[in-house]
Amino acid sequence: MSVTAAAGFRAAGVTAGLKHSGNPDLALVVNDGPQHAAAAVFTSNRVVGAPVLWSRQCIQDGVARAVVLNSGSANVCTGPGGFQDSHATAEAVAAALGIGPIDVLVASTGVIGVRLKREKLLAGIPVAAAALADDEAAGAAAASAIMTTDTVPKVSVRTVATAAGEFTIGGMAKGAGMLAPALATMLCVITTDAVVPDGDEGAALLDRALRDATATTFDRIDSDGCMSTSDTVVLMASGASGVQPAEAELAAAVRAVAADLAAQLLADAEGASHDIAITVTGATTDDAALAVARAISRSNLVKTAVYGNDPNWGRILAQVGTVPESVAPYDPDQLDVSVNGVMVCRAGGAHEDPAGVDMAANRLVTILVDLHAGDAEVTLLTNDLTHAYVEENSAYTS
């Protein structure tokens, strides 16, 4: 069902001809209200695509009536002409729906540094508008149209019972856990029919819920440490259920959908043979735990060792050691490391025999590092570094 599961939303996915493959490449998600509250989170990269520049402006007022997404071109590093392409795209959607262009968010994914095929995109918008529907097929079509190197569409739906009644939340996302050859981008649209307070108050509530959710889900999948120029996550509320949940109830639902989609992104990671769940516990703060987990997740030596099913705790400790004491206080002689539940390193030295660690049996590998410095714990998800990753990211020519 994805984005059409919640009442008040229609979607479509069509082929505009932006992809060489001829696969669907244009998605449209429309909020029919009665409310049009929205929030969005974008990449923190300083080099961003024209769609991000456009959408950042549009979301300022906390209102969005539609999101148009295309695959086949990221429209990044394309200059003023590229920005005009995104602007024209919003204008075309606005004209087709009879709304204002400032209420139309734009998101693009695909090759960087190449102008998108503007005429084909603009010609496809009326086709998408005509195909808008609120059924399951329409939601599935939209989820498929935003795929690039994804092997499967990623969708998630939750129906939440509250004291006030039920509301529904659903979402779709695209992107490989590892960045794709053409800098494939993490795009996500989450819709809900929950009622939120009118005006800025409702938009602020959605913004808090979305930032909280992304900080603990999408921001904690770190596949190859490379930051995209186009990441966009949008949350829209239609109020069509007539049910107004408590902020905490809505926030929890957004987090659940985001977590589910994040896990699906990782499971579809290009070239990966293992997912790696890195848990850092005994840290003084969440930030300290996250810094240590990120240092481990970005080590090519750790990632290749996991690919080789080698519980190489020395490489893990070497990464822990790169985090400044000002960021993560700990005593190197107190560090414990467990891989798949086997404590191969205790108090900074060899402990149980690594031969007892079976890494080949499952896709998921768990790494637990105990800093013995505090009570904070964070889990970060990443992938191993494989021949397939090198192949997919080197064989490609732009």
Place this chain on the structure above:
Amino acid sequence: MSVTAAAGFRAAGVTAGLKHSGNPDLALVVNDGPQHAAAAVFTSNRVVGAPVLWSRQCIQDGVARAVVLNSGSANVCTGPGGFQDSHATAEAVAAALGIGPIDVLVASTGVIGVRLKREKLLAGIPVAAAALADDEAAGAAAASAIMTTDTVPKVSVRTVATAAGEFTIGGMAKGAGMLAPALATMLCVITTDAVVPDGDEGAALLDRALRDATATTFDRIDSDGCMSTSDTVVLMASGASGVQPAEAELAAAVRAVAADLAAQLLADAEGASHDIAITVTGATTDDAALAVARAISRSNLVKTAVYGNDPNWGRILAQVGTVPESVAPYDPDQLDVSVNGVMVCRAGGAHEDPAGVDMAANRLVTILVDLHAGDAEVTLLTNDLTHAYVEENSAYTS
């Protein structure tokens, strides 16, 4: 000639039996004076080997009479027993040479988390002491004995003519440009017969010269972003030439030898098919330029693109964009990128046709990024990410 090129130094390289291969694995470098001034730089990792803990203490007084180096075991994460192994090694060298153990630096490289074969190492020390010689063969033997995954020994010698006369400086180093399966370590010993001021003044001069040299050479080869637990660079002066150069003359000589050895490390990088020279110019400060260069050098997407001979400037800009403005101010719309001299990106957008970039012809690939924000320029050397790197770092089992 390496470490025996300078007058006043003897060296030896023998087989103690620490390596399964039976190759030479124990090196000894002795400063016969008349001066024994020394300086050393160690890894900044918080998780360090016992030899680093020992040698950091020894160098405090700015005096060193000998350096003993072994391959086959890094003696890292080996607890109090490991520290006793390093201490016993220094004691054995001191006994064999009739000097104090506090004047004996210890450096080890090899597998992490495993106790070294203490008895074999101690038994090898008298053999190494007996083999000490000041000739070319002895220097070559020492350079070979510290090799791990290196395919060739790395040595460098300079003779410098000054107003006061000639002095000689030479060095040896080991380590792959990319960290080896067992966290092979960058070890380097540089010797000179230059005269330095007596006492703390001379030691301080050597320390300044060594830190200046490493900051602009070894610290600017960043092969896979993984920091070792054992990096050790030692500089010793014997004064045997009777020539006291100006500090600037000595510093320049140390820098030249360090730069030569750093280039040799990179040229022998495991699995690499391309060296990559990343020059960031137009930066506000050297630190800003270095931060941007490091962000590029640590991108698996950039490194795999180079392996695929793809001048993928979008991946380069995406990395430039990850550096905070507080660290490196620039306008994303002013960024120029040239690959092998072809400006594929100008003012943040596509410029010359990437098809005109020939990356396959040479091992060296040059990436030039102009931030157009200032006058500072820094060059960082790295490697591409290849199938061979994944193979060598995943096939290994500790």
